[in-house]
Amino acid sequence: MNPAVSIAGVGDADACLCFEVAGRRFAVDVAAVREVLAAIDVTPVPHAPEFALGVGAVRGRIVPVVDPGLLLGLGPAAPAGAGAVVLVNGVPVAGRSEHVVVACVVGAIAGLRPRAAVAADGVRWLEVDALLAALATPVGPGADTPPAPTATEPGALVRQPS
Amino acid sequence: MSIATGTHSPHEPERRSEPGAAGVAAQLDRLLAHADRWLQAIVAGGDAPGLAGGGTPDATEGEHFQRAVERFAARADAVLAAVDAQLTGVPSGAGAAVADAVRRDLQALGVGFAVLRQPAAQALCARFDAALSAGGAAAAAAPTGPLRAAVAALRSFVARGAREPGADDGELLGVLDHLGDAPSVDVEAGDDAPLVLRPAGAFADDLAEFVRSARAEGQGAVAAAAALAQAPADDAARQVARRRLAALVGQARLFDLGPIAELADAAGRLVDGGATARPEFDAADSGRLADAAAMLVRLVDGLAGGPLPTVGAWRRLMGALRRRGTAIACSGAIAPPAAISVDDARLARLGAAAMALVSARDRLLSAPALRACDDEALLRRLGEIERAVSDAHAAVAALGVAGDARLDGVVVRAGARCFVVAAADVARGVAVDVDAPTAEPPADLPVLSLAEHFGAPADAAATGGAFLIVAAGGSRAAVRVDEVLGRQQLTVQPLGLPVGPHAPRGGAILADGRIGLVLSASALIAAAGGLVGAAAGGAA
Numbered sequence: 100m101n102p103a104v105s106i107a108g109v110g111d112a113d114a115c116l117c118f119e120v121a122g123r124r125f126a127v128d129v130a131a132v133r134e135v136l137a138a139i140d141v142t143p144v145p146h147a148p149e150f151a152l153g154v155g156a157v158r159g160r161i162v163p164v165v166d167p168g169l170l171l172g173l174g175p176a177a178p179a180g181a182g183a184v185v186l187v188n189g190v191p192v193a194g195r196s197e198h199v200v201v202a203c204v205v206g207a208i209a210g211l212r213p214r215a216a217v218a219a220d221g222v223r224w225l226e227v228d229a230l231l232a233a234l235a236t237p238v239g240p241g242a243d244t245p246p247a248p249t250a251t252e253p254g255a256l257v258r259q260p261s
Numbered sequence: 262m263s264i265a266t267g268t269h270s271p272h273e274p275e276r277r278s279e280p281g282a283a284g285v286a287a288q289l290d291r292l293l294a295h296a297d298r299w300l301q302a303i304v305a306g307g308d309a310p311g312l313a314g315g316g317t318p319d320a321t322e323g324e325h326f327q328r329a330v331e332r333f334a335a336r337a338d339a340v341l342a343a344v345d346a347q348l349t350g351v352p353s354g355a356g357a358a359v360a361d362a363v364r365r366d367l368q369a370l371g372v373g374f375a376v377l378r379q380p381a382a383q384a385l386c387a388r389f390d391a392a393l394s395a396g397g398a399a400a401a402a403a404p405t406g407p408l409r410a411a412v413a414a415l416r417s418f419v420a421r422g423a424r425e426p427g428a429d430d431g432e433l434l435g436v437l438d439h440l441g442d443a444p445s446v447d448v449e450a451g452d453d454a455p456l457v458l459r460p461a462g463a464f465a466d467d468l469a470e471f472v473r474s475a476r477a478e479g480q481g482a483v484a485a486a487a488a489l490a491q492a493p494a495d496d497a498a499r500q501v502a503r504r505r506l507a508a509l510v511g512q513a514r515l516f517d518l519g520p521i522a523e524l525a526d527a528a529g530r531l532v533d534g535g536a537t538a539r540p541e542f543d544a545a546d547s548g549r550l551a552d553a554a555a556m557l558v559r560l561v562d563g564l565a566g567g568p569l570p571t572v573g574a575w576r577r578l579m580g581a582l583r584r585r586g587t588a589i590a591c592s593g594a595i596a597p598p599a600a601i602s603v604d605d606a607r608l609a610r611l612g613a614a615a616m617a618l619v620s621a622r623d624r625l626l627s628a629p630a631l632r633a634c635d636d637e638a639l640l641r642r643l644g645e646i647e648r649a650v651s652d653a654h655a656a657v658a659a660l661g662v663a664g665d666a667r668l669d670g671v672v673v674r675a676g677a678r679c680f681v682v683a684a685a686d687v688a689r690g691v692a693v694d695v696d697a698p699t700a701e702p703p704a705d706l707p708v709l710s711l712a713e714h715f716g717a718p719a720d721a722a723a724t725g726g727a728f729l730i731v732a733a734g735g736s737r738a739a740v741r742v743d744e745v746l747g748r749q750q751l752t753v754q755p756l757g758l759p760v761g762p763h764a765p766r767g768g769a770i771l772a773d774g775r776i777g778l779v780l781s782a783s784a785l786i787a788a789a790g791g792l793v794g795a796a797a798g799g800a801a
Contacts, residue, residue, distance in 0.1 A: 114584065130584045142678070144756060145353040145715035146764035154756050154768050154776055161768045163757035180729060239377055 113214040117222060119206030121173035124222045129211060131227045133200055136184040139164060155202055164202040167225060177206040187227050341416045385415060472565045477695055479558040489547050502765045503532050520575055521560050528553035549581055587640035668753045672777055673742040675711035679777040681769055686731050686750055687783035708790035710741040733782035738789035
């Protein structure tokens with residue numbers, strides 16, 4: 100499914116993980132990436148926003164599973180049964196040393212690339228903090244509505260890498 | 262979606278083939294029941310064996326109990342004096358590190374007060390803890406005056422209680438009324454500030470033991486890092502390093518020593534990455550691992566009074582480890598290894614049992630009155646529990662499992678989904694036969710179909726069902742489900758998703774590996790009432 104890639108030549112400080120979301124190319128700071136899975140079993144959660152596909156289990160931990168494509172209004176990130184799952188680190192939970200982990204369903208993984216090369220190619224940057232803010236936004240009573248618009252504005256979630 | 266086959270930690274196959282895993286699980290279950298029995302007997306009062314000869318504290322007031330009270334009072338006063346000094350030093354706010362230390366100390370005191378049957382003092386400790394947990398940035402500048410007043414009231418109460426058990430708690434109740442607005446402060450430490458590790462507090466002896474063992478683990482990790490540097494492809498060296506770091510993570514989490522736990526975890530991930538993509542794990546990585554091990558030794562030494570690294574140094578090292586570890590892991594992940602079936606259910610069960618045991622151990626060992634107890638039988642049993650808990654925790658820490666709140670839950674199925682309701686909220690179940698609908702729920706109860714309520718896909722094979730009668734806050738409702746799957750001890754975890762007030766509030770990994778969504782009885786009752794009202798309105 101995913102071709103093997105080399106990270107040779109990618110420095111520790113400037114590496115980013117590139118992938119597709121709804122046919123568009125995005126990148127995320129590799130320091131925010133915990134793991135990449137081929138797929139994950141998803142248990143749908145009633146009354147969650149459309150972009151929140153549900154929850155999954157990763158080694159005994161329940162993690163939220165989101166589709167950044169739906170959150171950005173681009174449509175599903177990957178066709179059903181295809182793509183990969185990128186686990187990103189979130190903010191620490193109060194009183195615990197562990198970090199929140201969020202599973203993002205994405206399209207094909209394009210590999211690890213230096214930040215400068217990504218910027219030159221015009222790949223858009225996925226802001227993990229903004230993504231997590233969307234997950235922390237309360238929704239209305241019993242409604243399957245997305246979070247507050249400020250958190251889901253594409254402008255808040257993506258930017259051109261510098 | 263399909264079954265996960267992505268990258269996993271390379272030592273997982275070892276977990277599955279680890280001999281005696283089932284035996285460990287059985288032992289944990291046995292120990293858990295053992296610890297629970299003792300906790301219930303000791304903390305709830307009742308017939309606490311070994312405490313003042315088996316009677317209740319109020320009834321005996323013997324020499325032994327009085328001595329225990331005096332020791333507890335001396336200990337409590339010392340802790341409260343330290344708390345007051347910490348609060349005095351930061352008059353405009355407690356600060357996150359101080360707040361954490363104060364909370365832990367007061368939690369321990371709260372257990373002691375519970376054992377001594379001083380509900381007002383116990384409630385004040387709990388309220389204090391809640392006040393420090395709530396609030397946040399908005400309360401950052403709030404004064405610590407109310408907190409200090411509460412501490413003063415507790416000290417006064419303890420002093421009187423040592424002379425006369427069962428002292429008047431009117432003053433404490435007065436403080437309780439005014440503590441609701443107590444501040445909570447969250448302060449970001451500067452990069453040049455020394456790392457703050459949780460003070461020993463009531464766990465001085467435990468912490469000393471941790472320092473002894475952690476120092477050995479840290480030094481072992483240094484040696485393992487050196488071995489890995491010489492031979493990056495040496496699986497044995499990698500396993501030794503991983504095992505030592507995993508043990509250190511488990512121990513540090515037990516004591517809430519976040520910087521140590523995070524550093525050891527990051528170093529462990531670097532070691533993991535080295536195994537999944539070995540050609541990428543180079544000499545520089547071995548150097549990073551050696552740096553991490555050296556800082557771990559410094560951190561552990563800091564607990565024993567040595568100089569601590571600064572926040573900036575820790576952050577720089579953490580950043581390097583995380584970036585490199587993740588980069589290596591991702592490069593391995595993109596070419597997935599062979600599929601690994603992780604037994605999530607077993608891991609979750611082990612984690613839940615171990616964390617419950619750890620909690621029990623903490624509560625037992627942090628009760629000063631118990632620690633001062635001279636009863637040999639009780640001390641012997643406490644020692645047994647402590648050793649068993651320590652063994653269990655080490656076994657589970659090696660598996661890298663964490664645990665959350667435990668729940669005695671009733672697992673049901675609605676459509677293709679599984680849900681969990683707290684057993685304490687289920688009044689009783691009524692079987693339903695769809696072909697002979699005589700087994701109706703009580704006519705006076707509102708009825709809610711779980712499948713319809715949550716829009717679960719219809720179960721074409723369903724031929725029967727059941728009603729759960731749930732109760733909360735004096736109200737009841739009948740909840741129709743397709744099947745009652747049984748009662749399970751579960752570990753409840755947050756969903757991490759934005760959901761409405763009537764949505765599931767948490768999840769639990771069931772025995773078969775599926776995720777059960779945890780439902781609130783009060784939300785179900787509210788939803789049932791709403792449906793009845795809507796139906797009535799429609800009919801009208």
